[in-house]
Amino acid sequence: MDIGAEEIAGLLARMLADGHALPASAGGAEVEVAGTGVRIAIAAPQPQDNGLVQLPIGVSHPSFGGMFAWDQAVGVPGGDRHPAADALDGWAHTVLPVFAAALLPGCDLAGHATVTPLAGGERSARVYYGPVATRDFGGLTEDDRSAMADRPPTQVVIEELFTGYALPDRPVWLFSFCARLPSGPITEVTVLNGEAGASFGHIADHLPWHGHGSVKSWALLVPSG
Known part of the structure; x- marks a missing residue:
């Protein structure tokens, strides 16, 4: 059909x-x-x-x-x-x-998202994180899933954007897709619909990766001051 x-x-x-x-x-x-x-x-x-x-x-x-x-x-x-x-x-x-x-x-x-305040220098924001989407290609453990949920790679991107980059005075949306495959790691980051993965190849290095799989998550950063 x-x-x-x-x-x-x-x-x-x-x-x-x-x-x-x-x-x-x-x-x-x-x-x-x-x-x-x-x-x-x-x-x-x-x-x-x-x-x-x-x-x-x-x-x-x-x-x-x-x-x-x-x-x-x-x-x-x-x-x-x-x-x-x-x-x-x-x-x-x-x-x-x-x-x-x-x-x-x-x-x-809205109850399925997590809201986190950020502040630094003269600016502040609220960040809305969505649930992580994971896929197990073989060998991922509960430790892997817990680590992905507790600190998804998208959170690493947000923190680095907020502290190290000039940001527009309007909402910034982004998502990341990170995977570990037999052929090697994959890292994709999309910010405001543009590919930014070349600058963030390290964002999933903190995850244990006991097996092969992937994690994808979204976030929206909204300036508040």
Whole structure:
């Protein structure tokens, strides 16, 4: 069964309205949460190898300066659910809580994010971290998962950005993907939709990595002073 961006947007709107009591409605391939300024755009699902589907999803808000915070959610085939719907479900549980905590504080999804204040010099901020998404390719332990949850690589990026870089006076979104494979480590960092991994190749070095696997996590840094 084929499924397009408009169908996914409709599914997301119903999920937000029926499951999370948000005033969400779909128009074309975009979902609007009335009265909040939050818009969520869906791009066409992209089939990958082995039945996987990559689903681009972006969140926007007036404070983002007209930009969307994009993610490439991945869905896997299985059961009666289309892999694009699987991608949407994974995104809703690991990425959307970050934006819900910052922009939709009355939503129950906000409870799945962690909020941390940061201060240094003449600036301060609040950082919203989402749940980590891990995959075990063989040998990962509970110690690995606990370490990933306690100090995800994205947190390392945030701390280094805050202390060592000039940042805009508006929200900064980012995510990291780190993996240890038989072929070697992989580190990917995306800041404001741009690739920044070359500067942050060390961000997962503190994790024990007893086996092969990956960890991905999102964050939103919102200046507060």
